[in-house]
Amino acid sequence: MKAVAVFPKGREVKVIDVPEPRLGSPTDVRVRTLEVGVCGTDKEVVQFKHGKPPKGEDYLIVGHECLGEVVEVGAQVKNLAPGDLVVPRVRRPCPSPDCLPCRTGATDFCVTGEYTERGIQGAHGFAAEYFVEDSQYLHKVPRELRGVAVLTEPxxxxxxxxxxxxxxxxxxxxxxxxxxxxxxxxxxxxxxxxxxxxxxxxxxxxxxxxxxxxxxxxxxxxxxxxxxxxxxxxxxxxxxxxxxxxxxxxxxxxxxxxxxxxxxxxxxxxxxxxxxxxxxxxxxxxxxxxxxxxxxxxxxxxxTVNAAAVDFESALEDLGRFRAKWPGKVERLLTARHRPEDYAEVVTGKKRSDIKDVIVFTPE
CATH class of the missing domain: 3.40.50.720 (NAD(P)-binding Rossmann-like Domain)
Structure with a gap:
């Protein structure tokens, strides 16, 4: 499948072909990526000022602001089904037994700094045609928010x-x-x-x-x-x-x-x-x-950095409120959509638009 990745050693950014991910546990969900938002953090990753590939790999698949569609669920997944729209959270807990925030679900307050963040720190991101994620890190999106839900993470x-x-x-x-x-x-x-x-x-x-x-x-x-x-x-x-x-x-x-x-x-x-x-x-x-x-x-x-599950739920609720209060205005934040091949030029500013740029993997 197609993915956008950075190679820190060679300081390269390119679209690559990688194996399509498969379910690895009964709680996993396979998701088709629809859109990935671009932000300042992506610029730092592309400039190699920030970001780290997964352990043992020489590249990092980028992208942490994502909207996707469920295509397959594990046997123990009850809250999601194929066809559902989802947005994933970004940060995963550190392994330290002494980090009370991570042990109690508040990874955004991690005290060790040993967390991973998809598309940023030690874990591949969502700028690929498909990704697999544990269902606990996915938030179901109302179908009416399809056009703006990529804004959930920001x-x-x-x-x-x-x-x-x-x-x-x-x-x-x-x-x-x-x-x-x-x-x-x-x-x-x-x-x-x-x-x-x-x-x-x-x-x-x-x-x-x-x-x-x-x-x-x-x-x-x-x-x-x-x-x-x-x-x-x-x-x-x-x-x-x-x-x-x-x-x-x-x-x-x-x-x-x-x-x-x-x-x-x-x-x-x-x-x-x-x-x-x-x-x-x-x-x-x-x-x-x-x-x-x-x-x-x-x-x-x-x-403040990162966000918790409750903040993702609040964001989805507020996107609905915003669209009702200001019809058409939320959509105006999304000023350009691009192909994955344009990612590097978008992030570095050569093809950047006025407000928000989005990379499209699955067109409507």
């Missing part, structure tokens, strides 16, 4: 973040659960999906991104009801003057300097969520001023 980033915000804000029992203000840093797929999730949760949400208007991301953001403010035209103090300080900042840009500059826009008792994994930058901020701000305002900074 939406789980926001779902987990909102779950963590809810936990943190229980520290203020005197505060009524009224909608607050939120700012999303970045207008890529993760940012725009995060804006939708925050708005669904009741936050007055602003998208803050570098690109000057007009642009496709700004148009989509404002069509959702989230004002778009360009950081190129409006420094942070101007943003605060226009929109007020934010109770929640959702960082989805992966640029450290922009994130820490925006920290000054966080309201007292606010929560700042970091989701990006930036490269090192030359320090230009006053750490003392920022530390004083965080201490004096009882603020919380959260780093």
């Amino acid at each position: 939406l789980t980033i926001a779902e987990k973040a909102l779950r963590e915000v809810a936990h943190v804000q229980t520290r203020m029992p005197w505060q009524r659960q009224l909608p607050g203000k939120a700012v999303v840093l970045g207008a890529g797929p993760v940012g725009l999906l995060g804006a939708m999730a925050l708005m669904r949760a009741g936050f007055q949400t602003t998208v803050y991104s570098r690109g000057a208007k007009p642009n496709a991301k700004a148009e989509l953001s404002e069509s959702l009801g989230a004002p778009y403010v360009s950081s190129k035209e409006n420094p942070v103090d101007a943003l605060v003057k226009q929109r007020g300080k934010a109770d929640v900042v959702y960082e989805a840009a992966g640029v450290a300097s922009a994130a820490f500059e925006l920290l000054t826009a966080l309201a007292p008792n606010g929560v700042f969520i970091f989701t990006g994994v930036p490269e090192s930058e030359e320090e230009t901020l006053d750490e003392g001023v920022l530390m004083k701000q965080v201490v004096m305002n009882n603020q919380v900074l959260i780093g």
Whole structure:
């Protein structure tokens, strides 16, 4: 079967022919890949800054944002049947008996770093015509979400973040659960999906991104009801003057300097969520001023990575809600679909579209 793989030793990215996988246990499910989303993590894997092949192999099949269709199930699989649409989770637990998160199903909080992640770290991904997965890591997708369900995994980033915000804000029992203000840093797929999730949760949400208007991301953001403010035209103090300080900042840009500059826009008792994994930058901020701000305002900074089963279920529910609330808008996030042979050019930017690119293995 056809698969897209990286070869770290030779620093190659190419479409290869590999054996089609077969069921290996009674709980396995064989899935035909329909679509695989492309994101910043894929770029790091292709640039060989991140990622590792399975033990004993010289290549890694890429792809971790996936929508597929079940074609075969093991004898003990009761919750799925051929023809069902599914999305797989990405991370698998580490082997350490002392890692309580992994032993209790919270692999997104693994403390050893010895987990595997399909398409990223030590396990082949989903950018192949077929894959096999244990049924416990698959989530059934309503048929009506066929056109947008490839966005499930990137939406789980926001779902987990909102779950963590809810936990943190229980520290203020005197505060009524009224909608607050939120700012999303970045207008890529993760940012725009995060804006939708925050708005669904009741936050007055602003998208803050570098690109000057007009642009496709700004148009989509404002069509959702989230004002778009360009950081190129409006420094942070101007943003605060226009929109007020934010109770929640959702960082989805992966640029450290922009994130820490925006920290000054966080309201007292606010929560700042970091989701990006930036490269090192030359320090230009006053750490003392920022530390004083965080201490004096009882603020919380959260780093979040990966997501749990509950977040995948929430994401699927929210995709349905988003489509009902904003007809046609979720679909507009998916701005281009490509052949597997185009993967490298898409990831490196030569064929990248405005918002979200998807690799299609099984056309509708």
